[in-house]
Amino acid sequence: MYNNMGPQPGMPMPQANPQPNPFGNAFSGPGSGLIRSGLGAYGEKIFGSSSEYVQSNITRYFSDPQYYFQVNDQYVRNKLKIVLFPFLHRGHWTRISEPVGGRLSYKPPIYDINAPDLYIPLMAFGTYVVLAGLSLGLYGKFTPEALNWLFVKGMVGWFLQVMLLKITLLSLGSGEAPLLDIVAYAGYTFTGLCLAVLGKIIWGYSYYVLIPWTCLCTGVFLVKTMKRVLFAEARSYDSSRHHYLLIFVALAQFPLLIWLGNISVNWLF
């Protein structure tokens, strides 16, 4: 029922794609129908102008989420390998870019293993909530309200991670990476976290090995990503500040992941 919303007059998106992309443009297709019908309606009320103006501005701050879901099985498997064992990744970490309609944009995740996606973070977050509920239940303290609080805790953790990356970017003078990119990179920490919680369920003492391992892996992954991909847009190259910030990002993973992995009824601690 969304397909007839495709060709709209005055759409600012480029139509010429160098390869046949079945996933189409930003505001056509059913997934983006959610955005269009939701935000387009509010756009009239909030800005009082036409919804095309709102849509073009929304794309600037909140890039097309459809791009992040162009994944397949093989990509998911390889990406999980990269996130969980980042030092085994032999290739480079830069994203492949392609010129699309005069602007430089990155290839979608299917074609580029270094591109961020939103499917893995979403599923990892869900797995974290389910596994945390399972571990609560094994200690006999499971209630549905406790699960709701675990969901909130996970959201807060994700938000803190996003803030960390965003502040690192901003303190270098450029915060121009798309917000969803940062949200995706922040969400990858939940994969390692799920592994740690799973280890805790299976055998209690393995947790004390898995948590430092996960913190290290997440730190290395984020540092390598930030170095290549996000700092490409930094204006000035200030070597020592770069390195201090990267070390700070890696070290900040430890308290964050230890807090997220500590699953008890009192969600704040």
Place this chain on the structure above:
Amino acid sequence: MTKDFAVPPVVFPSGGSPAPGANVQQRRVPTAPPYQPPRPSASSSIPFMSFDIGSASATQGGPFGGAIASSSSFGGGSASFDDEEPLLDELGIHPDQIWKKTRSILNPFRINQTVHKDSDLSGPIFLYLALCLFQLLAGKIQFGVILGWVVVASMFLYTVYNMLAGRNGNLNLHTCTSLVGYSLLPVVILSAVSLFVPQGAGPVRFVLAGAFVLWATRACSNLVVSLADGGEEHRGLISYACFLIYTLFSLLVVF
């Protein structure tokens, strides 16, 4: 004294009606001959059918007379009691269809997707009530929790499926909720069976829960992929999302 109200003429749906002039000019007792509702041919003893406009308007005059006149004559003037639709049909609940759909989920090895083509929400409501009933028997009052989780789970599956399928995806929320609801049947059976399995986190409960969760996942993901376009090459990804949903429900049952 009489007041002239600009009342539009009341038109009765069938049969004779009092002269429109009477209603336009005054809202008092119409001086036109009272409207006689047709007496039912069968000697039914339903009392309201023998209601008489004349007596009604005589006893309560004024502004109520017009209202009662229109309502009772509408009741008497429209199709008689025998011609009304059965209640379940009018509500859109078809028990034989619900039973057919539920039975199709019972077989975990062969998914019959033609019977699920038109989605309905009454089957899922019935299964939701059954799940809440078995949870109640186990001592857990979780009506609101389960309803909230079903809603959130179907929105989650809807978003994930349409995002993954891209331009070709055409799953709509009604179908998604219907499929998630019907695939709750294994969880309902799990909660019924776990009433008889001894309490405590023994391995039996987990193995049982695991088997039923896998059954529900298989049913839901097969149905979703076969009923909406664009999901074929993302089967594994979608079935992982379904697996998460049903593990969540089984947590409610097991613990």
